[in-house]
Amino acid sequence: MMIGADGKPIPNQSIEFNHVRIIPPDGYEIDKENSTFENIVFKKKCADNYESILKELFHPQTPVYGENPGTVYKVEQFVKNHKDKIVLNKRENYQRLVALTKLINVAEHLNQGKSGVYTIYIDSTNKIRVTTTANYYGQILFNTDTLAKRAIEILGEKTIRLALGE
Numbered sequence: 001m002m003i004g005a006d007g008k009p010i011p012n013q014s015i016e017f018n019h020v021r022i023i024p025p026d027g028y029e030i031d032k033e034n035s036t037f038e039n040i041v042f043k044k045k046c047a048d049n050y051e052s053i054l055k056e057l058f059h060p061q062t063p064v065y066g067e068n069p070g071t072v073y074k075v076e077q078f079v080k081n082h083k084d085k086i087v088l089n090k091r092e093n094y095q096r097l098v099a100l101t102k103l104i105n106v107a108e109h110l111n112q113g114k115s116g117v118y119t120i121y122i123d124s125t126n127k128i129r130v131t132t133t134a135n136y137y138g139q140i141l142f143n144t145d146t147l148a149k150r151a152i153e154i155l156g157e158k159t160i161r162l163a164l165g166e
Contacts, residue, residue, distance in 0.1 A: 033144065046110065050102055050154060053109045099155075099162035106151045107140045116143035120152065122164055128157060 024030055024042050031043040103120075117132045119139045130148040133139060140163075142148040152160055 033146070044112065046150065050106065053106055053154070056109065096162050096165065099159045102155055102159055103140055103151065103163040106154055107142055107147075110147040110150060111141075111143050114143050116141040116147070118142040118145045118148045120148050120160060120164065122161065122166055128152060128160055 022030065022040055024045075027045050028042040029045045031041040034041045034043075118130055119133045119141055120128060120130055123129045130142075130145045130152075132145075133141075142151065155163075
């Protein structure tokens with residue numbers, strides 16, 4: 001016996017469906033990479049912009065960290081305690097540091113705590129590309145090429161180029 005949307009039984013008769021609509025719970029979306037026709041998997045919804053990612057990553061803490069993981073400082077206290085360890089003699093260095101920090105934060109958000117093997121780079125024709133890598137040292141990694149491409153969309157080409165040292 002089939003049950004209708006109103007919760008009442010539907011008499012035995014031929015019913016033809018041309019579509020099924022699945023509405024994920026608030027804050028979630030369908031994980032297209034891990035879902036099948038028979039098994040729909042939900043994942044936490046990806047933020048659309050960098051400000052939303054920061055709120056999710058650092059709420060309710062102030063997003064400035066000291067040398068030890070988990071140590072949170074207010075900006076003034078951080079600069080006072082670490083002024084001899086932060087040397088940015090040019091505005092370009094500061095802008096690059098900000099872009100790199102944004103890329104790290106977006107990667108952490110998109111990867112949801114998992115480690116990856118995909119990285120973003122600038123090729124010999126000056127195009128931004130995504131590839132797998134065997135050299136993990138110093139690279140910001142993503143779980144899938146789709147997530148790396150999503151990071152490029154979120155931050156934009158200018159920020160990516162700046163983060164990668166161009």
